[in-house]
Amino acid sequence: MSDNEPENEEIRSDGAGIVAPDDETPTWSERKARKTGLSRLTYEYFERARREDQDLRTESDYVERDVLAFPTWPHETVRNLSIASFFVGMILFLSATMPPHIGNPANPSTTPAVILPDWYLYWSFGLLKLGPLNPEIAILGDQMLMADRTYGVLANGVVVGFIAIVPFLNKGSARRPVEQPFWSAVGVFGVVFAFTISLLAIKNLMPMNVDLLFDLTFLLPFVFGTITYAVLKTMREGYMYNLNRRYYRLRPPK
Amino acid sequence: MSLERKDDYDHKAWMKKKDLTPVEATFLTTLIWLDKRLRIVDYLELLETLYYRVNLQMPKSHTEQYNLDNKFWYWYPLYTLGLFSTLAYVVAAISGALLGFYYSPATTGDPTTAYNSIEFIMRDLQFGFMLRSVHRWAAQVMVAAVFLHMLRVYFTGSYKEPRELNWLLGIVLISLTMVFGYTGYLLPWDQLAFWAGQIGVEMALSVPLAGEWVAQLLFGGFSLGQSTLQRMYIIHVFLLPFVVTTLIAIHIGIVWVQGIAEPH
Numbered sequence: 001m002s003d004n005e006p007e008n009e010e011i012r013s014d015g016a017g018i019v020a021p022d023d024e025t026p027t028w029s030e031r032k033a034r035k036t037g038l039s040r041l042t043y044e045y046f047e048r049a050r051r052e053d054q055d056l057r058t059e060s061d062y063v064e065r066d067v068l069a070f071p072t073w074p075h076e077t078v079r080n081l082s083i084a085s086f087f088v089g090m091i092l093f094l095s096a097t098m099p100p101h102i103g104n105p106a107n108p109s110t111t112p113a114v115i116l117p118d119w120y121l122y123w124s125f126g127l128l129k130l131g132p133l134n135p136e137i138a139i140l141g142d143q144m145l146m147a148d149r150t151y152g153v154l155a156n157g158v159v160v161g162f163i164a165i166v167p168f169l170n171k172g173s174a175r176r177p178v179e180q181p182f183w184s185a186v187g188v189f190g191v192v193f194a195f196t197i198s199l200l201a202i203k204n205l206m207p208m209n210v211d212l213l214f215d216l217t218f219l220l221p222f223v224f225g226t227i228t229y230a231v232l233k234t235m236r237e238g239y240m241y242n243l244n245r246r247y248y249r250l251r252p253p254k
Numbered sequence: 255m256s257l258e259r260k261d262d263y264d265h266k267a268w269m270k271k272k273d274l275t276p277v278e279a280t281f282l283t284t285l286i287w288l289d290k291r292l293r294i295v296d297y298l299e300l301l302e303t304l305y306y307r308v309n310l311q312m313p314k315s316h317t318e319q320y321n322l323d324n325k326f327w328y329w330y331p332l333y334t335l336g337l338f339s340t341l342a343y344v345v346a347a348i349s350g351a352l353l354g355f356y357y358s359p360a361t362t363g364d365p366t367t368a369y370n371s372i373e374f375i376m377r378d379l380q381f382g383f384m385l386r387s388v389h390r391w392a393a394q395v396m397v398a399a400v401f402l403h404m405l406r407v408y409f410t411g412s413y414k415e416p417r418e419l420n421w422l423l424g425i426v427l428i429s430l431t432m433v434f435g436y437t438g439y440l441l442p443w444d445q446l447a448f449w450a451g452q453i454g455v456e457m458a459l460s461v462p463l464a465g466e467w468v469a470q471l472l473f474g475g476f477s478l479g480q481s482t483l484q485r486m487y488i489i490h491v492f493l494l495p496f497v498v499t500t501l502i503a504i505h506i507g508i509v510w511v512q513g514i515a516e517p518h
Contacts, residue, residue: 106366153460167415
C-alpha cells in the first residue's frame with residue numbers, strides 16, 4: 001500500500017489534504033469585476049462597507065472585556081426562568097381569581113344600552129366621538145366635508161401615523177427624558193390623551209357633564225404635557241452639568 | 255508490516271495507542287462509527303463555529319464604559335416588558351389551541367352553536383372555565399404589556415437610529431395585537447360581541463373610497479352573520495398566528511442583531 005503513497009513527509013493528519021481546495025469560489029474583487037451596473041455598485045459598496053467596518057474596529061476606543069460577561073448558564077438562564085415563571089404565575093393567578101363571564105347570546109333585534117369593545121380599544125372608540133370637532137366648511141353651505149364617522153376613522157389613522165413617524169422627526173443622540181424635554185412632553189401628552197379619550201369613549205358611564213368631559217379630554221393632555229416640559233427643562237440644567245463633568249473627567253479636553 | 259492498511263486514518267491503531275478508559279473508548283468507537291456514515295464531524299465543526307460566533311466578546315456598553323449605571327438602574331425593570339409580551343403571547347397560543355378543540359364558529363341554532371360551544375367549555379368541560387379564563391387574561395396582559403413596552407421604548411429614546419424600522423415593525427405588531435383582541439372578542443357571539451362587530455362593520459364602511467371593499471373583505475358583508483363569524487375565526491386562529499409569530503421573530507431578531515439600546 002505504501003508504494004502508492006507519494007514519499008512526502010508533509011502529509012498532514014488533520015484531514016486538510018483530502019479536501020479539494022475550493023478554488024471555484026470567486027473573491028469579492030473577482031465578483032465585482034464580472035458585474036456591471038447595479039450589481040457592480042452593490043459589490044463595490046459591500047467592499048467599502050467591509051473596509052469601513054474594519055477601520056472602525058481598529059480605531060474603536062471600546063474597551064474589550066477581558067472576561068466573558070455575566071454567564072448565560074446558569075446565571076442569566078436562571079434569572080430569566082424565574083422572571084418567566086413569575087409572569088406566567090401572575091397570568092394564572094389573575095385568571096383564577098377573576099374569570100370572565102359570558103353575556104346573553106347575540107340578538108340582532110335588541111340593542112343593548114351599553115356597547116363597548118375591550119378596554120384597549122376604548123381610545124379608538126373614543127376617536128369616533130370627535131363629531132363636535134368635525135369642521136363645517138362655509139363654502140359647502142355649512143356642510144361637513146365628511147361624515148362624523150369617517151372623520152373618526154381617519155383620526156385613528158392620524159394617531160397611528162404620527163406615532164409611526166416619530167423616529168423620523170426626533171433625531172439625534174439624546175435618549176433620556178431630561179435630555180429631550182419636548183419629546184418627553186409629547187409622550188406624556190400622548191399617554192394622558194390615551195386615557196382621556198378612553199374616558200370619552202365611555203361617556204355615558206361617566207358620572208359627569210358630557211361637555212365638561214369633552215373639554216377635559218383635550219385640555220388635560222396639554223396641561224400634563226406642559227408640566228412635564230417645564231419640570232424636565234428645569235431638571236436638565238443639573239443633569240447636563242453632571243453628565244458633562246463626568247464626561248470631561250474621563251476624556252479631558254486636549 | 256501487516257496486510258492491514260496503516261495510515262493516518264487508521265483510527266483503530268490510533269485508539270489502541272491512546273490507552274483509553276472504557277468510557278472514552280466506547281464514545282470514540284460510536285463517534286467514529288457514526289462519522290463514517292453520517293460525517294458527524296462536519297456538523298460538529300459547524301456547531302463549534304457557531305458556538306464561538308455567539309460567544310464573541312461584546313464591547314462594553316455605554317453605561318458600563320462610562321460607569322453611568324447608577325443613573326439608569328430605574329429603567330431596567332421596564333426592559334423586561336418585551337419578554338413579558340412574548341410570554342403572554344405563548345400562554346395565549348397554548349390555551350387558545352386547547353380552546354380550539356372545543357369551539358365551533360357557527361351561527362346556526364338559537365342560541366347559536368358558537369355561543370353553545372363557549373357555554374359547553376365553561377360549564378361541562380374539565381378545566382374549561384379556567385382554560386378560557388387563562389386565554390382571556392393572557393390576551394389582556396399581552397395588550398397591556400405591549401402598550402407599556404412601547405412607552406418604555408418611547409421614553410428611553412430607543413426608537414432612534416438605527417432602530418427606526420423596528421419601531422415601525424412594533425407599531426404593526428401592536429396594531430395586529432389589537433386586531434387579535436378584537437377578532438377574539440367577537441368569537442363568543444354574545445350580545446357584546448355582536449354589537450362590537452356592528453360597530454366594526456360601520457367603521458369599515460366609513461373608510462373613504464375603500465370602505466365597502468374593506469367591509470366585504472373583513473366582515474363578509476354589510477350585516478353580521480355566519481360569514482362574519484367565520485372570517486373572524488379564520489383571522490383569529492389561522493392568519494394572525496402565522497403573521498404575528500413571524501413578525502415577533504423578526505422583531506426579536508432585529509433586537510438581537512442591533513443590541514438593546516440603553517439611555518445615554
